[in-house]
């Protein structure tokens with residue numbers, strides 16, 4: 001039995017969390033470069049917490065400039081076991097209205113200008129992302145949202161676009177009507193894939209801010225519309241986070257879905273052929289199996 005450390009990745013509008021005992025911002029060095037910001041450490045209800053603002057305090061990183069590898073590596077290196085992302089998203093469903101939360105369970109990755117793996121020449125690995133989110137964590141997040149009185153939908157497909165521009169109406173209709181996606185954002189990929197490579201449980205909460213640009217009864221999304229809904233959503237997200245320690249507890253059993261053993265059969269490079277420089281960088285992410 002290990003110790004739980006809950007990692008929260010805060011998206012647009014969520015640049016800190018409150019109520020942590022012994023709260024302290026600390027930089028975590030990573031061989032993968034600079035994380036988006038320092039990490040806020042502390043405890044909540046006796047459970048260790050680590051909070052990282054995805055875009056940095058003051059929102060300085062764009063979806064394409066975020067160093068997702070450094071962020072996930074820094075969280076893993078700091079001892080995080082479970083990662084919960086809270087993200088501002090557009091909705092493709094009438095019933096997933098601005099102000100609602102959606103506990104995402106699937107992704108379509110349309111990003112193309114990001115580093116997507118910790119592995120590569122000298123140490124090749126292929127993890128499964130058939131089920132990219134952890135159902136145990138998703139259940140806890142759903143329960144936390146319900147306990148906070150948030151309108152929450154369990155399950156949904158998140159279309160991750162490169163951005164930074166919002167979608168054209170034709171893209172919005174394609175994602176909604178042909179691909180049957182539920183929400184759209186710019187950041188959960190490759191974050192979720194990297195969390196899986198790092199053997200971290202990952203859940204994602206989409207905080208709906210708008211109807212993107214498909215809805216005949218609503219203007220196409222812009223930042224002003226997102227920000228108008230964001231502050232209320234951010235308060236709800238903080239309430240949700242405060243409920244998590246009570247639901248997850250300080251002691252952590254192995255993940256029943258195997259997220260924490262994702263690398264068990266993923267490495268394919270022959271041990272004698274593995275590149276020492278890459279292995280050194282993989283110490284936190286893959287040290288368990290190397």
Ligand SMILES: CSC[C@H]1O[C@H](OP(=O)(O)O)[C@H](O)[C@@H]1O
Nearest residue numbers: 011012063087088185186187226
């Ligand atoms: C400010 S609107 C677009 C911006 O908001 C979302 O960020 P996050 O996923 O970190 O909450 C979206 O992905 C874009 O980065």
Ligand SMILES: Nc1ncnc2[nH]cnc12
Nearest residue numbers: 088089090184185212221
């Ligand atoms: N409509 C939208 N598209 C992409 N990212 C978003 N973040 C919030 N709303 C969004």
